[in-house]
Amino acid sequence: TKDLKLLLVPHYIATVLVSGSIGNTRNAPSENSSPNQPTLDSAPEVRLGVLRMARDENMDFLKFVRRLDIMSSTDSQTLENIENGKIYNANENRTIKVEQFKREKALAAKIQMIMSKYGDNLNFEDSASGDHEDMYRIAMMDLMNLAILRSFKLFKEIESEIEMVEFTIQQKKQGIDLDAEFRNRQELRATQPVPTIVPGMPANFTILDSSAMMQRLNIQKNVFKPTHELPTYT
Numbered sequence: 001t002k003d004l005k006l007l008l009v010p011h012y013i014a015t016v017l018v019s020g021s022i023g024n025t026r027n028a029p030s031e032n033s034s035p036n037q038p039t040l041d042s043a044p045e046v047r048l049g050v051l052r053m054a055r056d057e058n059m060d061f062l063k064f065v066r067r068l069d070i071m072s073s074t075d076s077q078t079l080e081n082i083e084n085g086k087i088y089n090a091n092e093n094r095t096i097k098v099e100q101f102k103r104e105k106a107l108a109a110k111i112q113m114i115m116s117k118y119g120d121n122l123n124f125e126d127s128a129s130g131d132h133e134d135m136y137r138i139a140m141m142d143l144m145n146l147a148i149l150r151s152f153k154l155f156k157e158i159e160s161e162i163e164m165v166e167f168t169i170q171q172k173k174q175g176i177d178l179d180a181e182f183r184n185r186q187e188l189r190a191t192q193p194v195p196t197i198v199p200g201m202p203a204n205f206t207i208l209d210s211s212a213m214m215q216r217l218n219i220q221k222n223v224f225k226p227t228h229e230l231p232t233y234t
Contacts, residue, residue: 004137004140004141007061007064007070007144008144010061011057011058011061011150011151014055014057014158015150015154017054017057018050018054018154018158044169047161048169051161052162054154055159058151058154058155058158059155061147061151062079062148062151065148070145075145075148075149078096100149100152100153103149104150107143107145107146107149110142111139111146114135114139114142118135118139
């Protein structure tokens with residue numbers, strides 16, 4: 001029972017690789033960085049390799065727990081759909097996200113309850129009655145199911161970032177500097193005067209009256225609630 005936690009190693013490796021700074025332009029090295037760290041110029045290629053490694057580790061974890069029959073039938077079907085490259089429509093994606101979010105929240109609360117009662121170091125070996133071993137097994141199985149749900153979410157994040165990094169690399173091969181283009185557009189926008197509104201002529205910005213502004217605020221208030229899962233990438 002105590003070795004169940006070792007099954008989580010590939011999941012944590014994938015999580016660390018995705019959130020780490022290896023080849024990640026979001027955590028680009030500074031002038032005082034070690035010479036062994038990747039430069040901005042090589043970051044996309046390095047990052048792509050890291051993301052592919054993380055994807056492999058993540059999928060290895062999901063496939064292994066499925067072979068051990070730890071995964072539920074619902075999660076097994078989700079994994080099978082991923083392997084078959086099934087594409088969901090917007091409504092299906094929303095339904096799956098909401099359901100997974102509810103399950104993730106419930107599992108996290110249950111694990112927190114067990115840990116608060118028995119302590120973070122749940123050591124069943126010190127318990128002669130065996131109660132701690134039972135609770136440890138329950139906690140580990142819940143933690144496993146929680147890791148499965150988070151692995152599905154991580155898979156989508158990895159796939160999205162791989163797509164963006166591959167696009168960056170393709171643009172780089174064509175001699176297009178996306179960062180320079182972005183800076184140029186910012187500088188151009190800063191130097192442009194505010195356009196004068198001419199009646200009957202289209203403008204490149206929108207002026208909202210009070211009713212439209214209230215409608216926008218109401219929509220924003222209803223969308224961004226604590227019970228909704230916000231997107232990871234824009």
